[in-house]
Amino acid sequence: MFEVATILLFVSSAILLALSPGPDNIFVLTISISRGPLAGITTTLGLCSGLVVHTLAVVLGVAVFIQESALAFSLLKLAGALYLAWLAWKIFRAPAEELVSSTSSESYKRLYFRGVLMNIMNPKVSLFFLAFLPQFVNPQLGSVTLQIALLGLMFMGSAFAVFGLISLAAGRIGRFLRKGKGALILNRLSGFVFAGLAVKLLLSER
Template sequence: MLPPEVALSFFGIAILLALSPGPDNLFVLMQSAMWGRRAGLWVVLGLCTGLIGHSVAVAVGLAAVFSASAMAFTAVKLMGAAYLVYLAWGALRAGATVDSGERPARQTAMQLYRRGIIMNLTNPKVSIFFLAFLPQFASPTRGPIGLQMLLLGGLFIVATLWVFGAIALFSGAIGERLKKSARAQIWLNRCAGVVFLGLAARLLVTQR
Protein backbone atom coordinates (compact mmCIF):
# COMPACT_ATOMS: atom_id res chain seq x y z
CA MET A 1 0.00 0.00 0.00
CA LEU A 2 0.96 3.65 -0.31
CA PRO A 3 1.83 5.63 2.83
CA PRO A 4 -0.27 8.82 3.19
CA GLU A 5 2.75 11.09 2.76
CA VAL A 6 3.74 9.36 -0.49
CA ALA A 7 0.19 9.51 -1.82
CA LEU A 8 -0.17 13.22 -0.97
CA SER A 9 3.15 14.20 -2.50
CA PHE A 10 2.39 12.21 -5.64
CA PHE A 11 -1.08 13.74 -5.90
CA GLY A 12 0.31 17.28 -5.58
CA ILE A 13 2.84 16.66 -8.33
CA ALA A 14 0.11 15.10 -10.50
CA ILE A 15 -2.01 18.26 -10.13
CA LEU A 16 0.91 20.41 -11.26
CA LEU A 17 1.58 18.13 -14.23
CA ALA A 18 -2.07 18.24 -15.27
CA LEU A 19 -2.00 22.04 -15.09
CA SER A 20 1.09 22.33 -17.29
CA PRO A 21 0.23 23.04 -20.96
CA GLY A 22 0.13 19.86 -23.02
CA PRO A 23 -1.76 18.09 -25.83
CA ASP A 24 -4.49 16.65 -23.62
CA ASN A 25 -5.57 19.78 -21.74
CA LEU A 26 -5.36 21.80 -24.97
CA PHE A 27 -7.54 19.15 -26.62
CA VAL A 28 -10.09 19.48 -23.79
CA LEU A 29 -10.07 23.26 -24.10
CA MET A 30 -10.84 23.24 -27.84
CA GLN A 31 -13.43 20.47 -27.68
CA SER A 32 -15.25 22.23 -24.82
CA ALA A 33 -15.19 25.56 -26.63
CA MET A 34 -16.59 23.94 -29.79
CA TRP A 35 -19.24 21.67 -28.29
CA GLY A 36 -19.96 23.03 -24.80
CA ARG A 37 -19.20 22.18 -21.20
CA ARG A 38 -21.05 18.88 -21.07
CA ALA A 39 -19.30 17.71 -24.22
CA GLY A 40 -15.95 18.73 -22.76
CA LEU A 41 -16.62 16.70 -19.63
CA TRP A 42 -17.34 13.61 -21.77
CA VAL A 43 -14.00 14.14 -23.51
CA VAL A 44 -12.32 14.42 -20.10
CA LEU A 45 -13.88 11.12 -19.01
CA GLY A 46 -12.57 9.55 -22.21
CA LEU A 47 -9.07 10.86 -21.60
CA CYS A 48 -9.13 9.54 -18.03
CA THR A 49 -10.32 6.16 -19.28
CA GLY A 50 -7.32 6.15 -21.60
CA LEU A 51 -5.12 6.79 -18.57
CA ILE A 52 -6.50 3.60 -17.05
CA GLY A 53 -5.12 1.77 -20.08
CA HIS A 54 -1.70 3.38 -19.62
CA SER A 55 -1.70 2.54 -15.90
CA VAL A 56 -2.48 -1.10 -16.63
CA ALA A 57 0.19 -1.14 -19.35
CA VAL A 58 2.80 0.05 -16.88
CA ALA A 59 1.61 -2.38 -14.20
CA VAL A 60 1.99 -5.40 -16.50
CA GLY A 61 5.10 -4.12 -18.28
CA LEU A 62 3.59 -3.39 -21.70
CA ALA A 63 4.87 0.19 -21.65
CA ALA A 64 8.39 -1.19 -21.79
CA VAL A 65 7.56 -2.53 -25.25
CA PHE A 66 6.94 1.00 -26.55
CA SER A 67 10.12 2.17 -24.90
CA ALA A 68 12.21 -0.64 -26.47
CA SER A 69 10.52 -1.07 -29.86
CA ALA A 70 10.84 1.79 -32.34
CA MET A 71 8.35 0.10 -34.67
CA ALA A 72 5.61 -0.18 -32.03
CA PHE A 73 6.18 3.39 -30.89
CA THR A 74 6.04 4.74 -34.47
CA ALA A 75 2.93 2.74 -35.37
CA VAL A 76 0.91 4.10 -32.45
CA LYS A 77 2.28 7.60 -33.03
CA LEU A 78 1.18 7.56 -36.70
CA MET A 79 -2.31 6.39 -35.76
CA GLY A 80 -2.63 9.23 -33.28
CA ALA A 81 -1.40 11.84 -35.75
CA ALA A 82 -3.78 10.54 -38.45
CA TYR A 83 -6.72 10.82 -36.05
CA LEU A 84 -5.81 14.40 -35.15
CA VAL A 85 -5.55 15.32 -38.85
CA TYR A 86 -9.02 13.83 -39.34
CA LEU A 87 -10.38 16.03 -36.53
CA ALA A 88 -8.60 19.06 -37.99
CA TRP A 89 -10.15 18.43 -41.43
CA GLY A 90 -13.62 18.31 -39.93
CA ALA A 91 -13.09 21.50 -37.94
CA LEU A 92 -11.61 23.44 -40.88
CA ARG A 93 -14.50 22.46 -43.13
CA ALA A 94 -17.17 23.42 -40.59
CA GLY A 95 -19.00 26.67 -41.20
CA ALA A 96 -21.29 28.87 -39.14
CA THR A 97 -24.91 27.90 -38.59
CA VAL A 98 -26.11 30.92 -36.65
CA ASP A 99 -27.54 32.97 -39.52
CA SER A 100 -29.50 30.10 -41.09
CA GLY A 101 -31.07 29.14 -37.80
CA GLU A 102 -29.76 25.61 -38.11
CA ARG A 103 -28.22 23.81 -35.22
CA PRO A 104 -24.75 22.34 -35.71
CA ALA A 105 -24.54 18.57 -35.80
CA ARG A 106 -23.67 17.77 -32.22
CA GLN A 107 -21.55 14.86 -31.21
CA THR A 108 -23.18 12.23 -29.00
CA ALA A 109 -21.85 11.58 -25.53
CA MET A 110 -20.37 8.25 -26.63
CA GLN A 111 -18.70 9.85 -29.67
CA LEU A 112 -17.05 12.46 -27.45
CA TYR A 113 -16.11 9.86 -24.84
CA ARG A 114 -14.57 7.67 -27.55
CA ARG A 115 -12.73 10.67 -28.96
CA GLY A 116 -11.05 11.26 -25.61
CA ILE A 117 -10.05 7.59 -25.29
CA ILE A 118 -8.53 7.49 -28.78
CA MET A 119 -6.70 10.77 -28.25
CA ASN A 120 -5.08 9.46 -25.07
CA LEU A 121 -4.34 5.86 -26.06
CA THR A 122 -2.73 6.81 -29.37
CA ASN A 123 -0.09 8.87 -27.60
CA PRO A 124 2.63 6.34 -26.67
CA LYS A 125 4.51 9.09 -24.87
CA VAL A 126 1.99 8.83 -22.02
CA SER A 127 2.83 5.18 -21.36
CA ILE A 128 6.54 5.93 -21.40
CA PHE A 129 6.00 8.89 -19.07
CA PHE A 130 4.09 6.64 -16.66
CA LEU A 131 6.86 4.05 -16.92
CA ALA A 132 9.44 6.66 -15.88
CA PHE A 133 7.31 8.58 -13.35
CA LEU A 134 5.21 6.10 -11.35
CA PRO A 135 8.02 3.76 -10.18
CA GLN A 136 9.70 6.66 -8.39
CA PHE A 137 6.89 6.52 -5.81
CA ALA A 138 6.77 2.73 -5.44
CA SER A 139 8.86 0.43 -3.29
CA PRO A 140 9.13 -3.38 -3.10
CA THR A 141 8.94 -3.11 0.69
CA ARG A 142 5.30 -1.93 0.45
CA GLY A 143 3.97 -4.92 -1.41
CA PRO A 144 3.39 -5.90 -5.05
CA ILE A 145 4.80 -3.28 -7.43
CA GLY A 146 2.02 -3.85 -9.97
CA LEU A 147 -0.65 -2.99 -7.41
CA GLN A 148 1.24 0.15 -6.39
CA MET A 149 1.42 1.18 -10.06
CA LEU A 150 -2.36 0.84 -10.36
CA LEU A 151 -2.93 2.87 -7.18
CA LEU A 152 -0.60 5.63 -8.38
CA GLY A 153 -2.27 5.60 -11.77
CA GLY A 154 -5.63 5.99 -10.03
CA LEU A 155 -4.40 9.03 -8.10
CA PHE A 156 -3.07 10.54 -11.32
CA ILE A 157 -6.47 10.00 -12.96
CA VAL A 158 -8.26 11.76 -10.08
CA ALA A 159 -5.90 14.74 -10.37
CA THR A 160 -6.42 14.85 -14.14
CA LEU A 161 -10.19 14.65 -13.72
CA TRP A 162 -10.20 17.65 -11.39
CA VAL A 163 -7.95 19.85 -13.51
CA PHE A 164 -9.32 18.91 -16.92
CA GLY A 165 -12.89 19.13 -15.61
CA ALA A 166 -12.25 22.72 -14.55
CA ILE A 167 -10.79 23.50 -17.98
CA ALA A 168 -13.85 21.99 -19.66
CA LEU A 169 -16.27 24.07 -17.57
CA PHE A 170 -14.34 27.30 -18.13
CA SER A 171 -13.73 26.96 -21.87
CA GLY A 172 -17.23 25.60 -22.45
CA ALA A 173 -18.76 28.74 -20.97
CA ILE A 174 -16.62 30.92 -23.25
CA GLY A 175 -17.47 28.76 -26.26
CA GLU A 176 -21.21 29.14 -25.68
CA ARG A 177 -20.84 32.93 -25.88
CA LEU A 178 -18.74 32.77 -29.04
CA LYS A 179 -21.32 30.56 -30.76
CA LYS A 180 -23.84 33.41 -30.69
CA SER A 181 -21.81 35.08 -33.46
CA ALA A 182 -21.43 33.50 -36.90
CA ARG A 183 -18.02 35.12 -37.37
CA ALA A 184 -16.82 33.96 -33.96
CA GLN A 185 -18.09 30.45 -34.68
CA ILE A 186 -16.10 30.24 -37.92
CA TRP A 187 -13.04 31.65 -36.15
CA LEU A 188 -13.42 29.07 -33.39
CA ASN A 189 -13.63 26.21 -35.90
CA ARG A 190 -10.55 27.45 -37.78
CA CYS A 191 -8.59 27.81 -34.54
CA ALA A 192 -9.58 24.30 -33.53
CA GLY A 193 -8.41 22.95 -36.89
CA VAL A 194 -5.04 24.67 -36.57
CA VAL A 195 -4.65 23.40 -32.99
CA PHE A 196 -5.39 19.82 -34.05
CA LEU A 197 -2.88 20.07 -36.90
CA GLY A 198 -0.31 21.45 -34.48
CA LEU A 199 -0.91 18.56 -32.08
CA ALA A 200 -0.56 16.09 -34.96
CA ALA A 201 2.74 17.66 -36.02
CA ARG A 202 3.99 17.64 -32.43
CA LEU A 203 3.13 13.97 -32.08
CA LEU A 204 4.87 13.11 -35.34
CA VAL A 205 8.15 14.65 -34.23
CA THR A 206 7.97 13.09 -30.76
CA GLN A 207 10.90 10.82 -30.05
CA ARG A 208 11.10 8.01 -27.52
Protein backbone atom coordinates (compact mmCIF):
# COMPACT_ATOMS: atom_id res chain seq x y z
CA MET A 1 0.00 0.00 0.00
CA PHE A 2 2.73 2.49 0.96
CA GLU A 3 5.78 3.23 -1.13
CA VAL A 4 9.12 2.16 0.34
CA ALA A 5 10.29 5.78 0.48
CA THR A 6 7.19 6.75 2.47
CA ILE A 7 7.69 3.91 4.93
CA LEU A 8 11.36 4.77 5.44
CA LEU A 9 10.55 8.45 5.98
CA PHE A 10 7.75 7.64 8.42
CA VAL A 11 9.74 5.10 10.45
CA SER A 12 12.82 7.32 10.64
CA SER A 13 10.64 10.24 11.76
CA ALA A 14 8.93 8.04 14.37
CA ILE A 15 12.29 6.86 15.72
CA LEU A 16 13.60 10.42 16.01
CA LEU A 17 10.41 11.48 17.78
CA ALA A 18 10.68 8.55 20.19
CA LEU A 19 14.27 9.52 20.94
CA SER A 20 13.44 13.17 21.64
CA PRO A 21 12.99 13.90 25.36
CA GLY A 22 9.36 13.57 26.42
CA PRO A 23 7.12 12.21 29.18
CA ASP A 24 7.01 8.67 27.79
CA ASN A 25 10.72 8.00 27.39
CA ILE A 26 11.50 9.79 30.66
CA PHE A 27 8.90 7.55 32.31
CA VAL A 28 10.50 4.41 30.82
CA LEU A 29 13.99 5.61 31.77
CA THR A 30 12.96 6.22 35.36
CA ILE A 31 11.19 2.87 35.74
CA SER A 32 14.09 0.98 34.14
CA ILE A 33 16.71 2.53 36.39
CA SER A 34 14.72 2.04 39.59
CA ARG A 35 13.14 -1.35 38.83
CA GLY A 36 15.26 -2.99 36.11
CA PRO A 37 15.04 -3.62 32.34
CA LEU A 38 12.09 -6.03 32.46
CA ALA A 39 10.04 -3.45 34.35
CA GLY A 40 10.96 -0.88 31.70
CA ILE A 41 9.98 -3.18 28.83
CA THR A 42 6.69 -4.02 30.59
CA THR A 43 5.97 -0.30 30.94
CA THR A 44 6.90 0.18 27.28
CA LEU A 45 4.35 -2.45 26.27
CA GLY A 46 1.74 -0.52 28.22
CA LEU A 47 2.67 2.79 26.60
CA CYS A 48 2.58 1.25 23.12
CA SER A 49 -0.78 -0.36 23.87
CA GLY A 50 -2.05 3.09 24.75
CA LEU A 51 -1.08 4.23 21.26
CA VAL A 52 -3.74 1.87 19.89
CA VAL A 53 -6.33 4.05 21.62
CA HIS A 54 -4.87 7.22 20.13
CA THR A 55 -4.80 5.66 16.66
CA LEU A 56 -8.47 4.71 17.01
CA ALA A 57 -9.18 8.23 18.28
CA VAL A 58 -7.81 9.66 15.02
CA VAL A 59 -9.75 7.14 12.93
CA LEU A 60 -13.03 7.78 14.76
CA GLY A 61 -12.60 11.55 14.97
CA VAL A 62 -12.33 11.66 18.75
CA ALA A 63 -9.03 13.51 18.45
CA VAL A 64 -10.79 16.25 16.50
CA PHE A 65 -13.35 16.57 19.30
CA ILE A 66 -10.56 16.88 21.89
CA GLN A 67 -8.86 19.49 19.73
CA GLU A 68 -12.05 21.53 19.33
CA SER A 69 -13.34 21.13 22.89
CA ALA A 70 -11.35 23.02 25.51
CA LEU A 71 -13.35 21.28 28.26
CA ALA A 72 -12.60 17.75 26.99
CA PHE A 73 -8.92 18.59 26.62
CA SER A 74 -8.74 20.10 30.11
CA LEU A 75 -10.58 17.22 31.78
CA LEU A 76 -8.38 14.57 30.17
CA LYS A 77 -5.27 16.59 30.98
CA LEU A 78 -6.37 17.01 34.60
CA ALA A 79 -7.05 13.26 34.93
CA GLY A 80 -3.58 12.45 33.61
CA ALA A 81 -1.89 14.98 35.89
CA LEU A 82 -3.76 13.68 38.95
CA TYR A 83 -2.81 10.11 38.09
CA LEU A 84 0.89 11.01 37.83
CA ALA A 85 0.68 12.97 41.08
CA TRP A 86 -0.90 9.92 42.75
CA LEU A 87 1.97 7.72 41.51
CA ALA A 88 4.45 10.22 42.91
CA TRP A 89 2.64 10.20 46.27
CA LYS A 90 2.72 6.38 46.38
CA ILE A 91 6.46 6.38 45.73
CA PHE A 92 7.17 8.97 48.42
CA ARG A 93 5.19 6.96 50.97
CA ALA A 94 6.44 3.46 50.09
CA PRO A 95 9.70 2.03 51.47
CA ALA A 96 12.47 1.68 48.90
CA GLU A 97 12.79 -2.06 49.44
CA GLU A 98 9.16 -2.63 48.49
CA LEU A 99 9.47 -0.79 45.20
CA VAL A 100 12.80 -2.25 44.13
CA SER A 101 12.33 -5.86 45.13
CA SER A 102 8.71 -6.26 44.04
CA THR A 103 8.92 -8.51 40.99
CA SER A 104 5.67 -10.47 41.17
CA SER A 105 3.47 -10.97 38.11
CA GLU A 106 0.92 -8.68 39.76
CA SER A 107 3.55 -5.98 40.01
CA TYR A 108 4.38 -6.26 36.30
CA LYS A 109 0.67 -6.21 35.52
CA ARG A 110 0.40 -2.92 37.40
CA LEU A 111 3.37 -1.54 35.49
CA TYR A 112 1.74 -2.49 32.19
CA PHE A 113 -1.57 -0.83 33.00
CA ARG A 114 0.28 2.15 34.46
CA GLY A 115 1.89 2.63 31.06
CA VAL A 116 -1.46 2.28 29.29
CA LEU A 117 -3.16 4.80 31.57
CA MET A 118 -0.34 7.30 31.40
CA ASN A 119 -0.41 7.24 27.61
CA ILE A 120 -4.16 7.46 27.04
CA MET A 121 -4.57 10.19 29.67
CA ASN A 122 -2.24 12.49 27.76
CA PRO A 123 -4.48 14.33 25.24
CA LYS A 124 -1.43 15.79 23.50
CA VAL A 125 -0.63 12.33 22.11
CA SER A 126 -4.00 12.19 20.32
CA LEU A 127 -3.48 15.70 18.98
CA PHE A 128 0.02 14.76 17.85
CA PHE A 129 -1.30 11.68 16.04
CA LEU A 130 -4.03 13.83 14.49
CA ALA A 131 -1.38 16.19 13.08
CA PHE A 132 1.32 13.61 12.26
CA LEU A 133 -0.33 10.50 10.79
CA PRO A 134 -2.47 12.15 8.07
CA GLN A 135 0.67 13.68 6.54
CA PHE A 136 1.62 10.22 5.26
CA VAL A 137 -1.85 9.25 4.04
CA ASN A 138 -2.61 9.16 0.32
CA PRO A 139 -6.34 8.71 -0.47
CA GLN A 140 -5.39 7.42 -3.93
CA LEU A 141 -3.81 4.35 -2.35
CA GLY A 142 -7.06 3.08 -0.87
CA SER A 143 -8.79 3.14 2.51
CA VAL A 144 -7.68 6.11 4.61
CA THR A 145 -8.79 4.29 7.76
CA LEU A 146 -6.58 1.30 6.94
CA GLN A 147 -3.63 3.56 6.13
CA ILE A 148 -3.93 5.39 9.48
CA ALA A 149 -4.18 2.05 11.30
CA LEU A 150 -1.04 0.76 9.56
CA LEU A 151 0.82 3.99 10.31
CA GLY A 152 -0.22 3.70 13.94
CA LEU A 153 1.17 0.15 14.06
CA MET A 154 4.45 1.26 12.50
CA PHE A 155 4.72 4.08 15.00
CA MET A 156 4.11 1.64 17.85
CA GLY A 157 6.80 -0.70 16.53
CA SER A 158 9.30 2.16 16.23
CA ALA A 159 8.49 3.44 19.73
CA PHE A 160 8.78 -0.05 21.21
CA ALA A 161 12.21 -0.55 19.61
CA VAL A 162 13.53 2.77 20.95
CA PHE A 163 11.98 2.45 24.41
CA GLY A 164 13.09 -1.19 24.61
CA LEU A 165 16.71 -0.17 24.04
CA ILE A 166 16.33 2.58 26.63
CA SER A 167 14.97 0.00 29.08
CA LEU A 168 17.90 -2.37 28.55
CA ALA A 169 20.55 0.35 28.81
CA ALA A 170 18.97 2.12 31.79
CA GLY A 171 18.33 -1.20 33.53
CA ARG A 172 22.03 -2.09 33.38
CA ILE A 173 22.98 1.28 34.83
CA GLY A 174 20.33 0.98 37.51
CA ARG A 175 21.68 -2.42 38.61
CA PHE A 176 24.68 -0.64 40.09
CA LEU A 177 22.79 2.40 41.36
CA ARG A 178 20.23 0.30 43.25
CA LYS A 179 22.85 -1.07 45.66
CA GLY A 180 22.78 0.17 49.26
CA LYS A 181 21.17 3.56 49.80
CA GLY A 182 21.05 4.05 46.05
CA ALA A 183 17.67 2.28 46.03
CA LEU A 184 16.13 4.88 48.34
CA ILE A 185 17.61 7.75 46.35
CA LEU A 186 16.38 6.30 43.05
CA ASN A 187 12.86 5.84 44.34
CA ARG A 188 12.68 9.36 45.69
CA LEU A 189 14.03 10.69 42.39
CA SER A 190 11.35 8.66 40.62
CA GLY A 191 8.74 10.38 42.77
CA PHE A 192 10.07 13.80 41.82
CA VAL A 193 10.09 12.81 38.13
CA PHE A 194 6.45 11.72 38.26
CA ALA A 195 5.51 14.88 40.14
CA GLY A 196 7.35 16.96 37.53
CA LEU A 197 5.58 15.15 34.68
CA ALA A 198 2.25 15.84 36.42
CA VAL A 199 3.00 19.56 36.60
CA LYS A 200 4.24 19.59 32.99
CA LEU A 201 1.05 17.91 31.75
CA LEU A 202 -1.13 20.19 33.86
CA LEU A 203 0.51 23.29 32.38
CA SER A 204 0.48 22.01 28.79
CA GLU A 205 -1.67 23.73 26.17
CA ARG A 206 -3.27 22.49 23.01
